[in-house]
Amino acid sequence: MKIHEYQGKELFRNAGVPVPDGYPAFSVAEAIDAFKKLRKQTVVVKAQIHAGGRGKGGGIKIANSREEVQVYADNILGMDLITSQTGPEGKCVQRLLIEEASYIAREMYAGIVLDRSNSKFVFMVSTEGGVEIEKVAAETPEKIVKEWIEPNENLKTNQARKLAFALELTGTQVKHAVKTFLSLWKVFKEYDCSLIEINPLVVTKTDEVIALDAKINFDDNALFRHPDIQEMRDLSEEE
Known part of the structure; x- marks a missing residue:
């Protein structure tokens, strides 16, 4: 059985493994709420699917404002994300992780x-x-x-x-x-x-x-x- 990145990070966090602060989002509105809760100027909008290579497929975006979070969340949610691990049909993105950016x-x-x-x-x-x-x-x-x-x-x-x-x-x-x-x-x-x-x-x-x-x-x-x-x-x- 596999789980999503945001779920894995919650297990990590509880065990003392350092991870960036972040919140899952199942809608554009929840993505915006997550951005507000993080109180960070720069966040990362990350598609949550059981496959790697999400960045190359367009499923990970850096956002520097509420407006950018809204645009990226709207674009990524519902998209068929194609990566090297999904096959040509891709996987439909139904949830996101909104996370503080790391330097x-x-x-x-x-x-x-x-x-x-x-x-x-x-x-x-x-x-x-x-x-x-x-x-x-x-x-x-x-x-x-x-x-x-x-x-x-x-x-x-x-x-x-x-x-x-x-x-x-x-x-x-x-x-x-x-x-x-x-x-x-x-x-x-x-x-x-x-x-x-x-x-x-x-x-x-x-x-x-x-x-x-x-x-x-x-x-x-x-x-x-x-x-x-x-x-x-x-x-x-x-x-």
Whole structure:
């Protein structure tokens, strides 16, 4: 089972993973209300579908005023958004995330998945954020650094530090990244996830480490333990 970015970010936020402030919107009026609540001059209007590549498809826009939020929300809601992951028919956008803009210094990648070949979990990071990780794996696999985690163990602090240093982070960035990685692992284990990806994970111009995206898949066989997660299911995305 998959959930939307805004739902994933709510799980992240509750676990202590830094994410930008934002609100979901199901209509143009709700998008404008979200802009007002954020009290920020610049926001990002983001289409919410179960697919990547939304920016290239025209599903992510930066807005600098209430009027721009209205125009972008009106254009994106109801559009058939075509990305590299949707197929030629695209997916109809029925909800948005209105989010404060982040001032990015660097883009990176972080992800957790089950490595079925050796029955261990693997926490992966890469300095190549904003690029499809499959492309990085195919063209420059040396830029993906991995730490394996035994099924009955947790991500250790020294492993999180290794991952932070692999991203060439320094100073307070390392401290922030370690905390973020440990919190991500908490989400992964607590909710029986099968995959977590943040692409991009960013360093801001004030040295914060923030999850700018949130992709979470869950183990269908464990959903009975998580009725709160089942309530997040968007059946229209599974048709």
